[in-house]
Amino acid sequence: MRLRRLDLIRYGKFTDRTIEFGPKPDSGPDLHIVFGLNEAGKSTALSGYLDLLFGIEERSRYNFLHEYSAMRIGGVLEFGGEEHTFSRTKQRNNSLLNAMGQPVSELAIAAHLAGLSRDAYGTMFSLDDETLEAGGKSILESRGDLGKLLFTASAGLGHASDTLSALEAEADGLYRKQAHGTELALLKKRLAELKSRKDAIDTLASTFETLEAERLDAAEKYDRSITERSVLSARLDTIAKYLRAVPILADIRRKVARLAELPDIASPPRTWTGSVAEMIDEDASLRTRLSANVDEVERVTMKIASVEVDEVILAISERVRGLADRKVRYISAGLDLPSRRTELQILDNAMATCLAALGRSSEPEPAALILPAAIAGAVRNMVEQRSGIATSVRVARDEAAAALDALQTARERVGEERAVPEPARARLTSALSKARGSGHLKEIKMAREAEDESGIRWETAVHRMHPWSGDAQALAKISVPTARQIGAWKTRSAELGTSRAVLSERLAEYQANHELLSARLDALRGSVT
Secondary structure, three states: OOEEEEEEEEEEEEEEEEEEOOOOOOOOOOOOOOEEEEOOHHHHHHHHHHHHHHOOOOOOOOOOOOHHHHHHEEEEEEEEOOOEEEEEOOOOOOOOOOOOEEEEOOOHHHHOOOOOHHHHHHHHOOOOOHHHHHHHHHHOOHHHHHHHHHHHHOOOOOOOHHHHHHHHHHHHHOOOOOOOOOOOHHHHHHHHHHHHHHHHHOOOHHHHHHHHHHHHHHHHHHHHHHHHHHHHHHHHHHHHHHHHHHHHHHHHHHHHHHHHOOOOOOOOOOOHHHHHHHHHHHHHHHHHHHHHHHHHHHHHHHHHHHHHOOOOHHOHHHHHHHHHHHHHHHHHHHHHHHHHHHHHHHHHHHHHHHHHOOOOOOOOOOOHHHHOOHHHHHHHHHHHHHHHHHHHHHHHHHHHHHHHHHEEEEEHHHHOOOOOOHHHHHHHHHHHHHHHHHHHHHHHHHHHHHHHHHHHHHHHHHHHHOOOOOOOHHHHHOOOOOOOEEEHEEEEEEEEHHHHHHHHHHHHHHHHHHHHHHHHHHHHHHHHH
């Protein structure tokens, strides 16, 4: 692992600072010396690098300029010759982000640290004067991971630290001060509960004898009540049967009285003989079909009873149904993605055309070209003023050209025509005065200005109808939709917008899952290699 670049975005006294170490040289040493005066930020940069690898500490002392919620560091790390961009924020979960700002697993970095903790990594690779002195003391006192390792190796007790750790863990499991989950604390809690239950059920012998006598008396009364209840239940059942038979008896008596009032019925005619035979055959057929249906029901019942119930499948049946629904939604989203991509391509082409028209085809951020509202209003006013000025200039040029033509014609005719009589000259002078006094030139100017404004409005309206293109005749041929069609289109547009939002969320979720799984796969591959 190699540090290519360290970004101190908001950390300590740094804001948007970057330390660039450059690419790894092809040959020679890859050593960089960071030089600075006291309090220049060398230790802050070293701590920022450790926080990028292992996370910003809970009680970080580098928040004197930026709040915890605003602290952020980043950098570019090289794993196996490949560059990976990461950034770290101050939060408990999902603090490690990739270049897209999406949370990634800690394995993306931890897989390349060979299982080293922050303290071990700092002891081995982040040494300074204080850590060297503290490391020497820890080696002498056999404290810390490295100190214990060197001490046990020098003493020939390679397995003593493991045995001591196991004994410490076992002791902590039995008893730990102010801990509630140890074995001894649980036993003490159980003993207190048993003592409480014992005190609750404990009673005197005399009280027990009285309670026992009351219990026997209550049991005798209960048995006697049960016997009486059985007798009463039998009597109630008999009375209920008699009550249910009373309406039936009254109905029978009423029917007997009606039968007695009716005359004797003659024998049925002989023609009924064939019908009776058909009814008998139909009855036999129905009985046969009924028997077959009963057999089929019994067979199906036995088959159902013989089926083995898979509890695991039943437990996840709802999830399976949900997966089927998600599969349908996923397939529909996949079918809709080409059309969405086509629409995106159309929009990109339109944007490229606009940028080419502006002469900014290589603009990386087209949004930066959007003018503020105040500037856009001023430009629009200037365009309108320019349109009026251009119209005035064109009208003036046309009038000047017409005047020059008229002057040239008049000069040519002066030498050709005879002298104009006085009455005709007076009439011409009067007509010329009326023509000069009339406002036809002003009206022509206003008409041309109105024509130019109408042309600008027409071009603006046609531009709004993009991607449709055509002239006024083509637009006139288009049939105007009804209010019902417009309502249906709006409803369909709202549904498509909702579907697009759902598909966008799913696509973002799938991309995040894909990136997370890719990071895990890379981490697993790195750990295997």
